[in-house]
Amino acid sequence: MVLARVVGTVVSSHKARKIDGIKFLLLEKIDPVSMNGKGDFVVSMDSVGAGVGEIVFYVSGSSARYTDVTEGKPSDSAVVAIVDFIEKDGVYTYQKSGN
Amino acid sequence: MVLARVVGTVVSSHKARKIDGIKFLLLEKIDPVSMNGKGDFVVSMDSVGAGVGEIVFYVSGSSARYTDVTEGKPSDSAVVAIVDFIEKDGVYTYQKSGN
Amino acid sequence: MVLARVVGTVVSSHKARKIDGIKFLLLEKIDPVSMNGKGDFVVSMDSVGAGVGEIVFYVSGSSARYTDVTEGKPSDSAVVAIVDFIEKDGVYTYQKSGN
Amino acid sequence: MVLARVVGTVVSSHKARKIDGIKFLLLEKIDPVSMNGKGDFVVSMDSVGAGVGEIVFYVSGSSARYTDVTEGKPSDSAVVAIVDFIEKDGVYTYQKSGN
Amino acid sequence: MVLARVVGTVVSSHKARKIDGIKFLLLEKIDPVSMNGKGDFVVSMDSVGAGVGEIVFYVSGSSARYTDVTEGKPSDSAVVAIVDFIEKDGVYTYQKSGN
Numbered sequence: 001m002v003l004a005r006v007v008g009t010v011v012s013s014h015k016a017r018k019i020d021g022i023k024f025l026l027l028e029k030i031d032p033v034s035m036n037g038k039g040d041f042v043v044s045m046d047s048v049g050a051g052v053g054e055i056v057f058y059v060s061g062s063s064a065r066y067t068d069v070t071e072g073k074p075s076d077s078a079v080v081a082i083v084d085f086i087e088k089d090g091v092y093t094y095q096k097s098g099n
Numbered sequence: 100m101v102l103a104r105v106v107g108t109v110v111s112s113h114k115a116r117k118i119d120g121i122k123f124l125l126l127e128k129i130d131p132v133s134m135n136g137k138g139d140f141v142v143s144m145d146s147v148g149a150g151v152g153e154i155v156f157y158v159s160g161s162s163a164r165y166t167d168v169t170e171g172k173p174s175d176s177a178v179v180a181i182v183d184f185i186e187k188d189g190v191y192t193y194q195k196s197g198n
Numbered sequence: 199m200v201l202a203r204v205v206g207t208v209v210s211s212h213k214a215r216k217i218d219g220i221k222f223l224l225l226e227k228i229d230p231v232s233m234n235g236k237g238d239f240v241v242s243m244d245s246v247g248a249g250v251g252e253i254v255f256y257v258s259g260s261s262a263r264y265t266d267v268t269e270g271k272p273s274d275s276a277v278v279a280i281v282d283f284i285e286k287d288g289v290y291t292y293q294k295s296g297n
Numbered sequence: 298m299v300l301a302r303v304v305g306t307v308v309s310s311h312k313a314r315k316i317d318g319i320k321f322l323l324l325e326k327i328d329p330v331s332m333n334g335k336g337d338f339v340v341s342m343d344s345v346g347a348g349v350g351e352i353v354f355y356v357s358g359s360s361a362r363y364t365d366v367t368e369g370k371p372s373d374s375a376v377v378a379i380v381d382f383i384e385k386d387g388v389y390t391y392q393k394s395g396n
Numbered sequence: 397m398v399l400a401r402v403v404g405t406v407v408s409s410h411k412a413r414k415i416d417g418i419k420f421l422l423l424e425k426i427d428p429v430s431m432n433g434k435g436d437f438v439v440s441m442d443s444v445g446a447g448v449g450e451i452v453f454y455v456s457g458s459s460a461r462y463t464d465v466t467e468g469k470p471s472d473s474a475v476v477a478i479v480d481f482i483e484k485d486g487v488y489t490y491q492k493s494g495n
Contacts, residue, residue: 052189161458176199206483212477214477260359360471387448
């Protein structure tokens with residue numbers, strides 16, 4: 001899975017029938033040490049109610065069809081977790097505010 | 100899924116039997132902030148009637164066989180949505196004309 | 199799918215039982231605007247009788263097992279179309295000779 | 298499979314139902330000659346009890362659902378082996394301490 | 397499939413149950429024109445008895461589970477052929493010694 005920040009949304013009224021009603025999040029991949037964005041973006045289907053600004057990880061490929069929201073749908077990216085904290089070599093590089 | 104602009108078409112009269120009758124779009128991946136093309140191209144099967152100049156997103160891998168058009172076919176890329184708008188950090192980076 | 203030029207062949211007498219009798223093409227990925235090779239190569243299983251010099255596109259991943267030739271075989275790349283022409287922004291960047 | 302060093306963990310309390318109870322490891326890909334980290338990170342589901350500092354290899358894509366821990370789950374990366382040693386051109390580039 | 401040279405082996409005593417008894421080869425991807433290594437390595441499961449120094453090609457993704465050795469196993473890379481020769485634009489860039 002890959003770590004990313006939710007930076008926005010993508011809206012489409014004209015799309016494949018099967019993905020009607022799914023929320024499309026715009027994600028920017030991050031470096032989990034500096035927590036900086038990498039300028040590399042992906043559109044991901046939300047399965048956890050993630051909001052703009054949150055750090056998440058998403059699953060790619062066929063496994064993006066294995067969430068309750070995306071089962072059997074043409075999806076190659078699904079957000080599967082909102083991150084509370086990231087710990088690297090004994091140090092927190094990220095803690096969600098409120099945690 | 101990945102954001103791209105439809106920039107053309109690819110035509111083949113000699114191809115695998117199963118992909119007969121499918122439209123092959125030439126897509127250029129875009130940066131969703133500047134909306135500039137990245138000079139990186141992919142051939143994608145159309146499942147939504149997308150036209151040249153439109154901003155779309157496409158699905159890669161096995162999920163490219165999960166649209167009504169591409170089911171069971173040797174496809175690794177299918178356009179699944181025509182984008183109306185992209186919103187990043189509260190600002191529209193793209194709005195389809197007429198929206 | 200990705201556009202490439204057939205530049206050669208790869209021959210193996212010692213291989214997985216299931217891929218006996220399949221032709222392995224050496225492909226060089228191309229830029230579909232300049233039509234120049236990118237110096238990036240892949241070995242792809244032929245499902246359409248493509249020959250050296252032809253422009254083709256190939257399918258990657260699990261869909262490479264969905265042609266009549268590669269069904270059920272350990273293949274992650276299969277040539278599925280010989281390209282007649284590529285049109286970008288209203289201009290032909292490629293036309294097969296004889297077309 | 299790809300070689301990596303376990304450098305930390307990622308914790309999420311809000312995630313897809315199916316991945317409850319799985320440990321998420323933060324991996325840094327390594328060069329197997331110098332054994333240096335590449336600054337390229339992935340979140341991987343643990344199937345072998347790997348700990349921080351260990352050299353492992355992980356499986357990507359649909360096969361990340363084929364371990365006893367990850368079967369049927371939305372996973373695109375699973376640690377499947379803790380490495381004892383790496384031998385390249387007759388020389389050990391890595392030996393686990395204690396081996 | 398991707399061309400590579402077998403450069404070594406990776407040994408693990410602690411691994412996912414299903415991959416017990418499989419040989420893990422360390423491969424270095426090569427440029428098929430110069431035949432030079434690219435400094436890019438992958439761990440691949442052997443299905444053909446390949447040895448150090450040999451030029452092979454391997455299959456990635458779900459198809460890495462389609463050899464007789466790797467069926468149903470958590471594998472994303474399997475060596476499926478030992479290469480005898482590579483021919484590019486009418487010239488051999490590689491011939492196995494003894495061929």
